[in-house]
Amino acid sequence: MKQQQELVYTDLVKAHMLMGLIELLLVMTFGLTYSLTFLNIHIVDPYMSPVRLRFNHTNVAAYGFLANCITGALYWAVPRMTGHPVWNRAYGWLLWAALQVAGIGTVISLLFFGGTMLGGPELSRWIGPQSVEWSETPFIMDVPITLWLFVVIPQFLVPIIKASKEKPLYTGLWYITAGLVWTPLVYVLGNYPSVFFYPGAAGAALNGSFIHDLVGLYVTPMGWGLMYYFVPRVLQKPIWSHGLGLLGFWGLAFFYPAQGVHHYLWSPIPMFAQYAAVFATIAIEIVVTTVLVNFMMTLRGSYGAMKEDMALRWFYVGMIDYWITCFQCSIQVLLTTQKVIHFTDWVTGHAHLIMFGTFGFWLLGMYEHIVPRMYGLKYTYSRPLSEMAFWFMLIGTEVMFVDLGVAGIAEGFAWIAQVPFIDSVNLGKPFWWVRTASGIFIFVGYIAYFYNILKTMAVGRAYQASTKVATA
Amino acid sequence: MSKGRKIFLITMVIAVVLMAGIPFSYRLISWAIVGTSASDDAHSVFIVITTTYLFGMLTFASFFMWAFLRGEFNNIEASKFDMIDMDKKYDRIEHTEV
Numbered sequence: 001m002k003q004q005q006e007l008v009y010t011d012l013v014k015a016h017m018l019m020g021l022i023e024l025l026l027v028m029t030f031g032l033t034y035s036l037t038f039l040n041i042h043i044v045d046p047y048m049s050p051v052r053l054r055f056n057h058t059n060v061a062a063y064g065f066l067a068n069c070i071t072g073a074l075y076w077a078v079p080r081m082t083g084h085p086v087w088n089r090a091y092g093w094l095l096w097a098a099l100q101v102a103g104i105g106t107v108i109s110l111l112f113f114g115g116t117m118l119g120g121p122e123l124s125r126w127i128g129p130q131s132v133e134w135s136e137t138p139f140i141m142d143v144p145i146t147l148w149l150f151v152v153i154p155q156f157l158v159p160i161i162k163a164s165k166e167k168p169l170y171t172g173l174w175y176i177t178a179g180l181v182w183t184p185l186v187y188v189l190g191n192y193p194s195v196f197f198y199p200g201a202a203g204a205a206l207n208g209s210f211i212h213d214l215v216g217l218y219v220t221p222m223g224w225g226l227m228y229y230f231v232p233r234v235l236q237k238p239i240w241s242h243g244l245g246l247l248g249f250w251g252l253a254f255f256y257p258a259q260g261v262h263h264y265l266w267s268p269i270p271m272f273a274q275y276a277a278v279f280a281t282i283a284i285e286i287v288v289t290t291v292l293v294n295f296m297m298t299l300r301g302s303y304g305a306m307k308e309d310m311a312l313r314w315f316y317v318g319m320i321d322y323w324i325t326c327f328q329c330s331i332q333v334l335l336t337t338q339k340v341i342h343f344t345d346w347v348t349g350h351a352h353l354i355m356f357g358t359f360g361f362w363l364l365g366m367y368e369h370i371v372p373r374m375y376g377l378k379y380t381y382s383r384p385l386s387e388m389a390f391w392f393m394l395i396g397t398e399v400m401f402v403d404l405g406v407a408g409i410a411e412g413f414a415w416i417a418q419v420p421f422i423d424s425v426n427l428g429k430p431f432w433w434v435r436t437a438s439g440i441f442i443f444v445g446y447i448a449y450f451y452n453i454l455k456t457m458a459v460g461r462a463y464q465a466s467t468k469v470a471t472a
Numbered sequence: 473m474s475k476g477r478k479i480f481l482i483t484m485v486i487a488v489v490l491m492a493g494i495p496f497s498y499r500l501i502s503w504a505i506v507g508t509s510a511s512d513d514a515h516s517v518f519i520v521i522t523t524t525y526l527f528g529m530l531t532f533a534s535f536f537m538w539a540f541l542r543g544e545f546n547n548i549e550a551s552k553f554d555m556i557d558m559d560k561k562y563d564r565i566e567h568t569e570v
Contacts, residue, residue, distance in 0.1 A: 007562065080559055168544045170551040233559055238552035243481045246548065253532045290484045373568040 007079045010374045012092045014457075016072030017367055019100055021450055023064030024360075026107070028446060030057040032439045038432040048111065055110045055129050055136040061355060062214065063137070063145060064103040069363040070222045071099070071152070074176065076370050077229040078156050081172055082163035087155045095152055102144045109138040132203075134211045135191045142191045149184035156180055171245035175225030178253060182217035186210060201268045208269075208277075209260030215354065216256040223359045224248070224291065227315060230366055231295060234312050235305060240297035244290050251287030255280050262333040266342065274335075281333040288326040295319055310386045314365025317394060321357035325350060340416065345431065346408020349401045356442075357397045364393075364449060371453055375460025376467065385452040392445025400438040407431030 033043055034053040044050060075092070079085050086092060113119050114128010121128075129136040137145065157180060160173050169177075190210020194203035232239050239245055261269055261277035295316075299305075305312050328350055332341055341347065368386065372379055380386055407428055414424040539545065563569045 007566075080562060081555055083558055167554060168547070168551050170555045172555070229555070229559075232552070232556050236556075236560075238556045241477055241481060241549070242552040243548045244484065245552075246545070247481070247485055250532075250536060253536075254529065257528045286484070286487050293480075376567050378569075 007083075007085050008076055009086065009089050009092060010076075012086075012089070012096065013072045013075045013370065013374065015093075015096050016068045016075065016099075017371070017453075019096075019103070020065050020068030020072060020363070021367075021453065023060055023068060023103060024446065025450065027057055027061045027065055028439070028443050030054075030060065032436070032443055035432065035436045035439050039429070039436060048117065049115070052111055052129065056107055058134065059106055059110060059137055060103065063099075063106055066219055066355075066359065066363070067099060067103070069367070070219070070226070071095075073226050073363065073366045073370070074156055074222070076366075077172070077226055078159055078176065080233075081170055081229055082159040083166075084159035084162045087158040091155060095148065095155060098144065098148050098151075102141060102148055105144070106137055106141045109141055110136065113138065130191075130195055132195050132207055134214065135195060135207065137191065139195075142187075146184060146187055146191070149187055153180045153184070170228070171239070171242055171249060172225045172228035174246065174249045175221040175228065175252075178249070179218055179221035179225060182213070182221065186213040186217050190214065201270075204264050204267060205261055205269050205273060208263035209257065211263050212260040213257065216252070216259065219355075219359050220252065220256070221249075223362055224252075226366060227295070227319075227362060230311070230369065231298060231315055234309055234315070234369060235298060235302050237298070237302070240294050240300075244294040248287055248291040248294070251284070251290070255284045255287060259284065265333065265335055265338045278333045278335070282330040285326055285330045288323060292319060292323050309369075310380070310383075310390060311365040311369035313390060314361045314368060318358045318361035318365070321353050321361065321397075325354040325358065328353075340412035341408050342412075344408035344411040344415075345404040345428065345435075346412070349404025349408065352397065352404070353401045357401065361393075361397075364389075367453060371456050372460065375457070375464055377456070377460055377463060380452050381455035381459050382452055385448050385455075389445045389449035389452060392441050392448065394445075396438045396441030396443075396445060399441070400435055403431050403434040403438060407435075 030053045034050055034057055036043060037045075037050040037053075042050070044053065075086060109127060110129050111117075114124035115121060117128070119127045126139045128138055130138065135142075156176065160169070160177055163169065163173065187210075189206055190213075194206040194210065197203075198206060228239060228245060258280035259277050261273045262281050265274055265278070267274075296319075299316065306316060331337055332346070332350065368380060410427055410431070411424050414427055415421075
């Protein structure tokens with residue numbers, strides 16, 4: 001049996017986690033500052049456009065927070081699920097450095113380059129934000145991000161291939177393998193053809209696939225793959241049905257790629273593609289429900305653990321948010337619903353519940369579980385801080401979701417009634433105040449979380465040092 | 473696997489296969505119709521969307537067949553016990569118990 005230092009490279013787990021958590025702080029700062037502009041509080045004007053904050057809010061969430069925290073969790077979970085360490089430790093540090101260069105480069109480019117900023121409009125196409133939704137990442141950063149996504153594959157695929165030669169693969173590893181392979185393909189699809197080769201409806205169709213598949217074919221398989229490891233581990237019992245887990249995986253593989261066009265309903269994209277996207281979106285709710293049933297049945301008989309274990313609480317609240325978001329998705333892709341909610345705040349609320357209320361919560365839960373154990377501890381530094389972080393972020397996220405959902409419906413009907421646009425803006429203002437207030441809640445909760453993690457690491461280091469002295 | 477669990481699993485498999493089959497067939501039919509009758513603009517949009525999707529699906533259908541033929545689904549529930557047992561062993565060695 002291999003020793004821990006040979007199986008799990010905890011230094012890489014810590015490095016990715018710390019950068020991910022720091023970048024989440026940036027993400028929240030950008031989001032909060034951007035939300036203030038809706039209240040006519042302009043902190044960055046006239047130095048830069050508020051839209052640059054929005055680009056950073058979303059892109060740093062994807063390539064800073066999520067990429068780092070998911071990779072860190074993979075460094076812990078993949079060796080534990082396969083029984084083999086990742087390919088190479090030094091290579092891991094090289095990958096870590098490359099990801100940080102790409103992440104920080106993206107922030108700097110999106111803030112200061114192109115348009116009226118450095119480089120001017122002439123170089124915008126190459127060094128400034130690209131005017132394609134979710135593909136705003138500048139071209140000079142697209143190339144290193146693409147390369148990173150390809151070269152990270154062997155780091156985690158090598159132990160998975162080794163394990164597959166020994167016995168049938170566990171569900172979590174199916175998800176992770178697919179996520180590793182899908183992600184670079186999705187990134188290439190969304191950042192090059194639609195920007196450089198296919199303008200118009202064809203490009204929009206590809207871009208829609210990219211927007212949705214970045215969630216569905218990167219964050220979702222990685223998130224569920226890790227959940228299939230962490231939930232049984234925390235509950236100390238196997239998942240209820242491995243067969244259902246595999247069904248969920250293959251359902252995801254066959255349904256998800258068809259969904260992307262639902263981001264451009266009522267557009268010039270041919271209706272056959274729009275109808276197929278609507279149907280696939282509604283159908284995925286079946287797959288999501290099977291996965292949820294599996295996890296809820298695993299929890300059966302262990303409900304008390306939800307009270308005791310903070311990580312489990314993050315996991316299950318995230319799962320409920322996931323189901324709500326997917327159910328909401330199957331309703332909002334109906335062409336009739338789209339007439340009302342398209343371009344409104346509804347979509348923003350939906351995006352926050354899936355990206356933060358689900359995957360963000362899961363990752364926070366994973367590190368709540370991993371960090372003490374990396375140092376031989378059982379709990380984080382402070383339970384009250386953990387509780388505070390959980391409730392502040394939960395309340396903030398759910399309030400934001402409901403608030404923006406209601407705002408979206410009000411705005412949508414105002415536009416249908418063809419009231420003057422400024423009236424619909426005034427209609428949105430009370431909702432934007434609530435959005436900012438809920439954002440402050442999330443921010444405060446996150447500060448408590450981050451402080452608690454840093455203190456746990458400090459206490460853990462002291463504990464490890466004292467253990468070494470005692471042993472000596 | 474208990475009888476109830478087995479029935480639930482089979483029902484869900486049928487539901488998912490049926491649901492997946494409809495949009496897949498729909499896309500194949502539209503490929504045939506649009507590909508043989510529409511204008512150039514529609515062609516380019518159609519080729520981009522549909523070919524990407526079908527290519528992806530074909531890859532995964534092959535992958536699924538490979539897994540099936542390799543016997544990945546023969547003892548479908550065994551992996552979940554292996555995973556949890558292995559994790560508990562590592563926990564005991566590394567003092568990372570839950």
